[in-house]
Amino acid sequence: MSASDLLRSLARCVGEAHVRCAESEMAAFLLDWRGRYRGRALAVVQPATTDEVAAVVRHCRVYGVHIVPQGGNTGLVGGATPLEEQAPAIVLHLGRLRRIRSLEPQEFTVVAEAGVTVREVQEAARSANRLFPLSLASEGSATVGGVCATNAGGVHVLRYGTTRDLVLGLEVVLADGSVISSLQGLRKDNTGYAWKPLFVGSEGTLGVITAATFKLFPLSTEVVTAWVAVPDPAAAVRLFSWLRETVGEGLEAFELMGRTTLELVLKHIPQARVPFSGEPPAWSVLVEFAEAGRGAQLQERVERAMTVAIERGWVQDVALAANEAQRRALWALRENASEAQRFEGFSFKHDVSLPIRALPEFIAECEARLRRHWPTVTLVCFGHLGDGNLHYNVFPTGIEPAQWPLIEPRLSGLVHDTVAEFGGSISAEHGIGRLKAELLPRYKSEEELSLLRRLKAAIDPENLFNPGKVVRGDDRPCSEET
Template structure:
């Protein structure tokens, strides 16, 4: 190990090989505080060549590697295990925007760029990179791609997987596979990049990517709508989509319990409406045309919804500051939960039409099994993805010891509705065993074959996903 540490220091510089407990501490715990590990060292390369050399050195010493971006994940996918034998490769120094090709509407970025930095570079060029997450100021694009992140605009632009045209990846033996081409058509066999998107660093280490850009929105309108139930939300989604078409860029569903948690824990948060409602929708319209008439669309659709009692009240943001304040109520939901304590998290997806069924069935089953349970439900109803998180009663908020029973109730209902146990957060450590339960044996075997082909020694982020 001393020889390995010396080799790593010679590659990245001694100052970029962290060894002390104090130096390594920020890299050894997940964002939620659920997982804690140890490591041999934290290595911080500054280039693809350095990453390749680090991986070769670790492979030669048979030392496992844990890739880490902004460390904002919810499933423990970037946390080392407790052995202290793994090397954490932190990519934050690889933070260069390599190229913005306005004519091709693409941007080439390194894996350590924060999502916000990619968004800013696109905006400076008069374009939009549409991936948008609450953690965008600290999460890194390499992690976003490795977990196939979703966010609030999947409804219009798709997940991270659909925003990538090319990748650069360091493989498990240290070889560099580069396919940084901004092609929208490339029908030359297997689309290898798709194997690394959503693989959570278990097949290779993403170091750079070519991403799609879109016309920048010049007109935006946002509405906060009070709803009686999720059935009304799904119907309203259909109505606003029919009226707005592709200008509908986000449709978020938020329960009253979720809003109350945000109001309790987030300074400056205010209830947008005078009267409480069981559910709310946060709906965004956007257009690349300056001065596009979006307000009348909201007025017509929401006026009709109130007349039909699909909605009881609504407010439309009239300024950029009001848009920001309304979005903050949704984006602070994860932070509010963290301040409340450790919840049992679920990041599930079902067909949009089955969202009301899921919420009703899961809510009834959990309430019967755990009297007083608090369910914090919110998410991207426009694409069928709900964040469905469970706390115990106020006087005993932790249900972690009941995770297996809670998960079984939730995931069995998801499976019965032809859904998925992970929509955008990935598998990591949190859902590794659940994956085996809900994937077919053949699917698991095919995944293991792919893992074996790319990482025969099992050194790339071991214990995650599979």
């Protein structure tokens, strides 16, 4: 049984045009979004239906060829890129599973196949007067299969949760080619173990997600957006708690941004402007409340709450967006944070989360520790404070480029160790993929790692799916663990 036998079998499953073997055709699928990993594959295979996916899986299993599922290829940790060496693999690209199978407005649910983009789901929902709340920078390319496989977060986690919280149902192809499906969209179902949350966030290592049922919500019609200057992160944490208490659960964004981050945006993004006079504030928070229907008086309630917050010293200044254009301008300050950093150049990036109450002390302590070793670095710290999620990037200002690869392990190790010390996570929303697979054993207990490996071995006993990612089933054969 040779590789070419497999490719012929796969061509019979999905059509010859959908088994791509030429290097030129495969190139884009073998390079990760950040350009950090370039993998190898026998072919990029593009099935169009769940049955075709199942057939591809069965053939690959017979031939002992690994499967690396891929969606929009916008992941940030190399999770969808095959390894360079290792046993042969195919990339299983789900982009042709393109149907929105159903959308039920009364049920507040939508069923979409793996290859539908996040934006397409948003638009389908909106046309039925419903909100699909998942929203992230890559939403035009990121797919249903990809956001489920990575448990994507984004800017609305605070109110609506991560992808796992939005998933009511899944259809998954397992390693033996069987299909398990639970797409009815039930809100309550206590019949056996919750396997759906396990596949969400498993980064293609347990099975192939071919479709999902998501929760929808009423469209927000009343929206209040504010840019708020605060003296320090501790004040931001107090403001967060105060706003939830006094204005309520319509709070859907609470984004923290340090002065350095804001200055980079102002420097690199032409239209960017802080809505206050004078210097950019030390710390800013983008706050947004939204509510369906009319008459919730959101603006008055937010103004009232902010007045008290100013009196108490938690807030120095507030600019409320007076219209949609102003609202877009405030969001642009936040949304261009990554883009502005790209213009600025290379940085050591960390996507971490912490208990919210620990954020202020972590920010101070981590900076102090970094400066002890590298006094000249520039710290860019911003993120979803309401979720405890910081994007904590360190620009190697004043350090020779030749040194960067050498200091990276120590520098990132220092950041991650400090995160762990404060009870945080070394990957808040980007996942483990390949980038952090080696780090996992350092930050998880042996007991927890052993459980993760046993789950992998139980669901994908032959390590068919996405080897070398998350728990490294290949490095440590599962049989050693049980």
